[in-house]
Amino acid sequence: MDQLRAQLIRGVGASIALAPNPAPVMPRENSAAPVQPSVQFTSSNVEESVLSKFARFTPNNVEGFTRSTATLLPRTAKIFVVWTVLFLALLITLYSFGFAPVGILEIGDTIKSWFTSGQQSSLGVSATHAEPANLETPVVATLPATTEARILISAIGVDAPIIIPASRDLNILNDALLKGAVYYPDSGLLGAIGNVLIFGHSTGLSIVRNQNFEVFNRLQELKEGDIIRIRAEDREYxxxxxxxSIKDARETEVLMSTTESVLTLVTCKIFGGNGxxxxxxxxxxxxxxxxxxI
Structure with missing residues (x-):
């Protein structure tokens, strides 16, 4: 028994001596990465972060910001006022030379009409009479003011009412222009010897609320031989x-005294030139x- 035990011990020792060293265990490629410690956002953490962001707004900083704002605002206001004055001065200069945009020209004409008076209409046309009437007193129109009249020009698509004011007062004429073409008081009778003067607005604006501002927009397209029809009461003329023709506003003069039966239409020339x-x-x-x- 003792011999058998000794042999077994020697066999085990030999097997241990002959056994190769075990290979090192390599980590797998798909092994999970080490877990990073998580950060927890607690109310205390958020509060500390927000407070740190606004820590720079100290009372001294706020006071300095207020002082700089109080200094900046007056400077901005002064710059705005200066630029506004310069801009208005530029528009007035352009208007005086007739180079301002059409809308500015029309606004300027309207403002100018508030401070001017006389026999000249808002279209800059003066009517010459043998005995000029006093503008301070109303003048009875050659056509009764109650006359219902319209002007029709098929060649340029005009179909508009004719307003017959009872006075040549500038304000009355300007108000009448807002309602249609205007018959100049004290001008000729339709179909009789004399000169019937009718004037109206024209504009270069693409969109207008009051269509009477463009009643004579295409007047310059009329050609010799085109027919102008005027309906008044129960007759058509x-x-x-x-x-x-194109005439300077300061030289435009319509003679009321004539030996013919004529009609004169007048409007502003707004495209090119002196506008x-x-x-x-x-x-x-x-x-x-x-x-x-009948």
């Missing part, structure tokens, strides 16, 4: 265009009239 400083003047001769109802 035909006039044939014989001339179209509002020029006028389109259309002269037409009487052809015929006929009753609208």
């Amino acid at each position: 035909w006039y044939r265009v014989r001339s179209l 509002k400083e020029s006028r389109y003047v259309v002269e037409a001769e009487f052809v015929r009239s006929y009753p609208l109802a």
